[in-house]
Amino acid sequence: MLLKRFLAVMMCMAVSASPAVAAEEASGTTDATPLLTVQELSRPNGSVPLGAQRVALLTLRATASCAADVRIASLTLEHRGLGSPQDIAGVYVFQNGARRSRSAVPSGKKGIATLHLRGITVPACKTMSIDILGDISSNAAASGEHAFSLVWSGNVVTDPVVPVTLNLAGEAASRTIPVGPSIGSVTAESLSLPNTLSYGSARTVARLRLTARGSDQLITAITFVNDGSARDAELQNLFLETSGHSRLSPTTASLDGDRVRIELQPPLLVKRNEVRLVQLLGDIRASRRKTVRLIIQQASDIEADEGR
CATH class of the missing domain: 2.60.40 (Immunoglobulin-like)
Known part of the structure; x- marks a missing residue:
């Protein structure tokens, strides 16, 4: 009887494992190995006026394993969609109602922007939402489509470095479509x-x-x-x-x-x-x-x- 009770308790503990613990098991890591999992979230496509600021372009859900807090040092984004990256005047990070990076202008044909983060640490066993916002140029081409993605796990840099698992939104990623006229x-x-x-x-x-x-x-x-x-x-x-x-x-x-x-x-x-x-x-x-x-x-x- 004592053995059966012990096994029942152990089964209950396994079922009630947190998402962070589940992520550790899936990746083959242990409780002593810090790990960060980042999920790109999709949202409905939306149209915004030319010149609009603080437009939500991408939301990330970051989860730290239970081994330690994880500080995110930088994120590198790549432009997606049929519009020109130059239609985006700048992108930056918002978290918990505050801007956590300086604005970066997407550059090159791929529209790459690296954001150096200030004060974003994901507590152990916790999940944090991070928003990527952007400003639309007042001269943007109307009806162009714009989206951003991290593309691969190496574009999420932590300090100190820990393994990162990245789940992309893919084709489900939201598209932002500028429309005229320009706002004030x-x-x-x-x-x-x-x-x-x-x-x-x-x-x-x-x-x-x-x-x-x-x-x-x-x-x-x-x-x-x-x-x-x-x-x-x-x-x-x-x-x-x-x-x-x-x-x-x-x-x-x-x-x-x-x-x-x-x-x-x-x-x-x-x-x-x-x-x-x-x-x-x-x-x-x-x-x-x-x-x-x-x-x-x-x-x-x-x-x-x-x-x-």
């Missing part, structure tokens, strides 16, 4: 600061001149990146206001690494060809050796919708 956009020009930055509270750490092009724009969020050396809590209590000191956003506690995403509540309406001046304030808690230089790193860091 917001341009941002950085302005000089009123004072030299120093330790203290409520310092003006960035100033912008915002201009709406093509149509009215409703700005919902702006991401600032510190091109200096200050990080995390060395810059605190950040909020956005107009040049007339009208509050535009709630307070964000601190930088997240080298950047901060400020949500405008309510969104700021900028009419076509109108210019609005805004400024970012915060508490500087960094030493004199640290520097603060907040910039808009790429156009899609200004999140805006067509104004109504």
Whole structure:
């Protein structure tokens, strides 16, 4: 009887194994061998306006084995579809609502783009979703088809290196189709600061001149990146206001690494060809050796919708 009970317990444990454990068994690895499995997910084809930003091009599901966390250092993508790769102004990684790489322009006939990731580590025995977003050129050919794929496992680089299993979407991959006319956009020009930055509270750490092009724009969020050396809590209590000191956003506690995403509540309406001046304030808690230089790193860091 004791032997039967023991065997029943062992069978139950085998049936309840996690997906990460199942992946290890399928690959012939053991619990001591870190492993990453990446699945390309398909989604319905969609049409987007010319000039659209933050367009979802590909979603990845990354699963780490139970041996250790796995840090993803870079992803190399290849363009697919009948459209020209040059119709894509740039691609970049979003994860958990934040941009995790700089934009890369697809190059060459194959439209290859390598994205160097910031802060993406898949915890052991866990699965993480990673989105590849892109900006469509305002001069893109209408009705061209665009998709992206990792193509092979060697295009997923981990640090340290671990075996990678890649499951491709193949023909099921989604196609993004640009259609006219082109939508409007917001341009941002950085302005000089009123004072030299120093330790203290409520310092003006960035100033912008915002201009709406093509149509009215409703700005919902702006991401600032510190091109200096200050990080995390060395810059605190950040909020956005107009040049007339009208509050535009709630307070964000601190930088997240080298950047901060400020949500405008309510969104700021900028009419076509109108210019609005805004400024970012915060508490500087960094030493004199640290520097603060907040910039808009790429156009899609200004999140805006067509104004109504």
